[in-house]
Structures are given as structure tokens and as C-alpha cells.
Amino acid sequence: MKKEKSVKISTGMVEHPSVGRIVFLVVDIILLLGIAFVCILPLWHVIMASISDGYALYTTKSLLFVPAGKISFEGFSKVIALSQVWKGYGMTLVYVVSSTVLGVFLTMCGGYYLSKKTLWTKFISILILLTMMFNGGLVPTYMVLRTLGLLNTPFAIIIPGCTNAIYIMMAMTAFRNVPPSIEEAATLDGCGHWRMMFQISFPMAKGIMMVVAMNCVVMQWNSWFPASIYLTTARDLWPLQLVMKELMNTYSESNILKTLPIDFDKFVIQYVLIVISTIPILIACPFFQRYFGDMTVGGVKE
Numbered sequence: 001m002k003k004e005k006s007v008k009i010s011t012g013m014v015e016h017p018s019v020g021r022i023v024f025l026v027v028d029i030i031l032l033l034g035i036a037f038v039c040i041l042p043l044w045h046v047i048m049a050s051i052s053d054g055y056a057l058y059t060t061k062s063l064l065f066v067p068a069g070k071i072s073f074e075g076f077s078k079v080i081a082l083s084q085v086w087k088g089y090g091m092t093l094v095y096v097v098s099s100t101v102l103g104v105f106l107t108m109c110g111g112y113y114l115s116k117k118t119l120w121t122k123f124i125s126i127l128i129l130l131t132m133m134f135n136g137g138l139v140p141t142y143m144v145l146r147t148l149g150l151l152n153t154p155f156a157i158i159i160p161g162c163t164n165a166i167y168i169m170m171a172m173t174a175f176r177n178v179p180p181s182i183e184e185a186a187t188l189d190g191c192g193h194w195r196m197m198f199q200i201s202f203p204m205a206k207g208i209m210m211v212v213a214m215n216c217v218v219m220q221w222n223s224w225f226p227a228s229i230y231l232t233t234a235r236d237l238w239p240l241q242l243v244m245k246e247l248m249n250t251y252s253e254s255n256i257l258k259t260l261p262i263d264f265d266k267f268v269i270q271y272v273l274i275v276i277s278t279i280p281i282l283i284a285c286p287f288f289q290r291y292f293g294d295m296t297v298g299g300v301k302e
Helices: 019-050 054-059 074-080 083-114 121-133 138-148 165-176 180-188 193-204 206-221 225-230 240-250 253-258 266-295
Strands: none
Touching (some): 083 165, 083 193
């Protein structure tokens, strides 16, 4: 009579965290929640102030967790009626889209060229790296733009800040991580450099290029100082941030109190302007968040 073989069923290992690990996780969660609270608190205060009553907001000097006084949207109605805000919005969108598209294209071209082993690659890389340590300054830049006839034109804002050495170095590192075997196969199939860059290298380095695009968008959206220098006589070309700066000076507390009767609703306008200018970036950031990790790694891994 044959003996039946016993079948042993192995179960997975159950890991019981130690007391030290539990304490670490609890402290880590509490610390992260605290940092998140500190980051969100100023934004929440601005949102609550933007829908507050003007007089109640003027008499309140503390952080707002709820709107001061009755909920009021008078500040939004006053800002919507300001034509210069919408002109600034339109020009900012023009600057953001133009500089981002141009910046990504130039970054791709520069990074792709430096990723290849050619005669002048090392020399040009050194020149680009020098610009990360030394800068000509504001006055030489102004003189160059004036000589080129770009002052008081949109090109004075779009061209100078569309890309920089850091973006090109990031793109170079990403393109160098493209497997050589893929490029060799594409070359044998008759693929030229332009097609190689757009159809082969770019998809494999898309993470880095999306990071570059996001940085271009954020930097151009928040930029106001170059416009105040290069667009002095072209107020219709001012971006939103420069328009906001002028309006906040106009609706500052000292200027409001000089006019009689005092319109307390104007105290809310500064907060409304901050909310209106911040909403697009808050909407755009989640779509680029998954690419942020590519800032420290290459486009692909072998």
C-alpha cells in the first residue's frame, strides 16, 4: 500500500514592524502633516480674505480660517471690471506659450548636439557651463536688446529667458542615456538628425523635457522684473504680474485711506489678485508632478 505524500503549503512571511519603526513612521507622518499645514495655511488665508467683507477684513489683523464678516464677492466683481487685468492675462499667456515652445525647442537642439561626440562638443559645453557661473548683468543685456531694437516689444521678454545652461545640461544627460543600439538601427534605416531627435531621442527623454517645460511655464508666469525694465513705454505689453504690482500699489492701505469716502472693499482686491494669478499654476502643477522625479535621472535606464 503506497503512502500518500504530504503536501506542505508555504505561507508568505509576515513582517511585524519593530517599536522603533512604528515610532519613526508616526513621527514622519506628523512632521509631513505639519509641513503641509504650514504650506497650505498662507494660501488658505488668502482665499478666505478674498471672499471676506472689506471692513471686517480691515479690522482683522490675524490669520483667517473662515471669511471675515459676511461672505462677499465684491472684490472679484471689482477685479473683473479692470480691463488691465485681462490685458495682462492675455500677454502673460502669450509670453508663457511662446517662451515655453521656443525654450523646449532650443533646449532639445542644444542637448542633442552636446550629447554627440563631435569636434566642438567639449569646447561649447565649457562655454555653456561658464554662463552658469558668470553673467553679463542687467546693463549689458539692456544694451544688447536696445541695439537689436527689441526694447518695448514682446521679443524682449520671450527671447532672453526662454532657456538656460541648466536646462541644456539636463537635456544633454537625458539624450546620452538613449541606448546607442536604437540610434544605430535608426541610422541604418535612413533616419537623419532631425528625425532622430524628434522621433527617437525626444520620446525617451520626454520626462526631462516636460520638467524643462514646467520650469519655463512657472518662471515666465511669475516674471515681472524684465518687463519693468524692457517695456517701460509699452504698458499694453505688460504681463499680469507687473500689472498686479502696480494695482497693489494703487490699492495699498495708505492710498485707500487717503480717499473719502473710504471704500473698504478695495482692501479685498489685493487678495483677489493673488488668487486669480495663482489658480492657473495650481491647475497645471498636478499634470507635471509625475515628471518631477526625472530632474535627477536620465530619460531611460539600461
